[in-house]
Amino acid sequence: MVAGLSCLALLATACAGNEPPEVDDSITQDIFLMDPDDGSNLRQITDRPGVDSSPAWSPDGTKIAFNTNRDGNFEIYVMDADGSNQTRLTNNRGDDFSPDWSHDGSKIAFNSDRDGNREIYVMDADGDDQIRLTNNEADDGLPDWSPDGAKIAYESDEAGNFEIMVMDADGSNKTNITDSSGSDGSPDWSPEGDQIAFISDRDGNFEIYRMTADGSDQLRLTNADGSDVFPAWSPEGDRIVFDSERDGNKEIYMIDSVNGENITRLTNNRGIDRFAAWSPRNAPGGPSIALYSERQVAGAQESN
DSSP: OOOOSOSOGGGTTTSSOSSOOOOOTTEEEEEEEEOTTTSOSOEEOOOOSSOEEEEEEOTTSSEEEEEEOTTSSOEEEEEETTSOSOEEOOOSSSOEEEEEEOTTSSEEEEEEOTTSSOEEEEEETTSOSOEEOOOSSSOEEEEEEOTTSSEEEEEEOTTSSOEEEEEETTSOSOEESOOOSSOEEEEEEOTTSSEEEEEEOTTSSOEEEEEETTSOSOEEOOOOSSOEEEEEEOTTSSEEEEEEOTTSSOEEEEEETTTSOSOEEOOOOSSEEEEEEEOOTTOTTOSOEEEEEEEESSSSOOOO
């Protein structure tokens, strides 16, 4: 999941952001990799003018899809997991963003505003056969494919406030599974497909929750003064990484998925670290977390 242009459009600064980061030539706005246990071994894998964000791993761990505005507006690209062979998949006057792979790696779901508002589309992994799955006046965003490939979870304000919706992979049978008084968004399926992590502000500010895949047993996992957003499961399902501004600026943290305990801060950067995505189990390059980071081009030394 990830910067897409979205996560609860009403709260762009605390959430995924309905607007992408603005280009700032004094910093890098690129995709990095780091080791998942402690955030060490940080390495930059994109380095182009503009903003590269929303990294999404292919199921076999060999490729990463992402969105970038290097050519003017935001489009979906794909690259090898080491950053090589960057290839553009979409090309239209609207913004395309927030890519997510199907379980077999043959399809990519994504957001686009090419037809006016934010809707969910799907395409072949090479960019062919781009098909619109949602079609309404609501804001539909942040698609996340179920591990079995049968369903896509997403956030939508079709009901008035943002809720987590689930639909069949062809766009049929749309169902609201959160139905809360707050705003719920940024869904992420667990590796086994029995749980969905998400964010909600039902208790004040945005926190990380999880629930069973049918929407039952909704449990709050974090409780901080700053907003916690963009959850992503580990491939084993025992941990969740997320963005948080609890310590001032946006950094990446990790918790146990069962109860939210054992919180670990993985990044410590005066800029912004966001949109973490865990590599699949048995990825050829070993376990990694991909993330979007804003860091100074030159000047003071920074830790991870």
